[in-house]
Amino acid sequence: MRRAFLNRVADMIRNEPDTTFFTVDIGMWAIRDVLRDFPERCTNVGIYEDGMMSIAAGMARRGLVPTIFGIQPYLIDRTLEQIKMDLAYQKLGINVIGTGAAVDYPKYGYSHYCAEDAMVIKSVPGCEFVAPGSARQFLQLFDQSYRDGHPTFFRVSDHPNTEYDVDVRFGKANVIQTGTKATVIAVSVLLDEVMKVCRGQDVTVLYYTTLEPFDRETLAANCPSGKVLIVEPEFEGTLLYDVYKALPGRALQIGQVAFPREIFRNYGTYQEKMEYYGLTAENISEKLKALAE
């Protein structure tokens, strides 16, 4: 997914003179040619995410389309006030691409973990949050939103889906299958795990890659049971508000498979973390069984 993104950036810089790209000292090798050929618009800018966010806002004020690339916790946790004041409050659009989704740097500790990213960005009105489940989906979602005038945050994961790589639309959920006993909200890279459990079962599966704005209409039209299982690779509760708002006045039963809201003090591998925190087909199956019965 990271390579697909960088190739798209190189293409964008070469062909669209109103676009700019700042990298926070990562990914340079993949785009070394455009860094060399377009130094004014494509820059390894240095390691300072918060000031850079304001600088990019200033460039957007002049009609440019800035894109920033860095590591998710520094792009989001460190810069929250810049996102709020310089981008959202002033209604200025930039694109922020973050690597290091949730626990993608599993050995680096809490500094590099960022399961809270979507929850943080969803707290700032006007921002958009996109979590593609594959490289192809990244390209589709980027192309549909990168000039939309909003601050748009892309979560680039190193662990994409491999079985289910469906076409996606920005702001729209996919109805993967329909059923009567429950509705499963599968988010981003967890679609494969969800489908290991749900394929052939009498449950609805909705696939979300845009977390903000959340597609309430598709959920409202596909939840006959009032039973919802949210399967998301973010902090537990990130989509709870949206589910509640999509189904007003309904008696709901909600189950969740997600990262717990706690400080992760462990290391190990990505897979070990997913198993430890229960982001697995086995746990999805158990939660779904409890919900559907």
Place this chain on the structure above:
Amino acid sequence: MNQISKTLRKHALYLSHKCRDGNLQSVFSCLDIVWTLYDRIMAWSVETAQEEDRDFFIISKGQATLALYPVLIEKGMFSLEEIGAEIGSFDSRYCIQTDLTKFQGGIENNAGSLGHGLPFAAGIANANKIKGSPSQVYVLCGDGEFCEGTMWETCIFASAKKLDNLCVIIDDNDSVGAMVDMGSFVRKLEAFGFDVSEADGHNMEELETVFRALRGRADGRPKAVIAHTVRGYGSPTMTEHDIWFHKAPNAEELELLTGEVDAF
């Protein structure tokens, strides 16, 4: 003090009184700088306020926004009566800080959080370079604001990007002295690669001379003007009593302070 300096201060007093809020010490500190820029330096007018290649004035020390309204009133952008009638009310577009989204020209950024205006201005200046625009960017910062890390991050960026179309004005009224010993702004900014000048921030002729000299230097270095100022300048009461850092005058105080400005 010249007549326009008095007029601007009296507008600010009146607006603060009507709004029942304000940071007048900070406003009086920088009014002469803002007027000099709009009246004598910047490529800007009411008629060209939305043109592509206009100069930009960015207010980074947002607490001094009440210095911007009087200048824009005297330049014909807004009316004193209009702002005075509504400032600070629920649906007004005028208040202690600006909101860019409520204006079509005249206001270039949202202020309020310190450490934001300078990087935002640098972004505009960088965009001007990319677009090949002659637009110059002036950004007014407080000396105390330079405790924020984003200010120095931006100094690195502005120097590395050779933003000689960016002029940073530090309203140096020694606010920072109550916090830390900042040392020399001149030496610090020169070390960052800036072309630095100093001026009496209440002397419009001196300010004009400095700004004109810097404007002509396309030497790849970002510009900085250390403007030495006095908090509350124009009112002895305000200068002597720091309660006026954040206080609005009531009717009686409005009369007293207006009289002081007239007599200054």
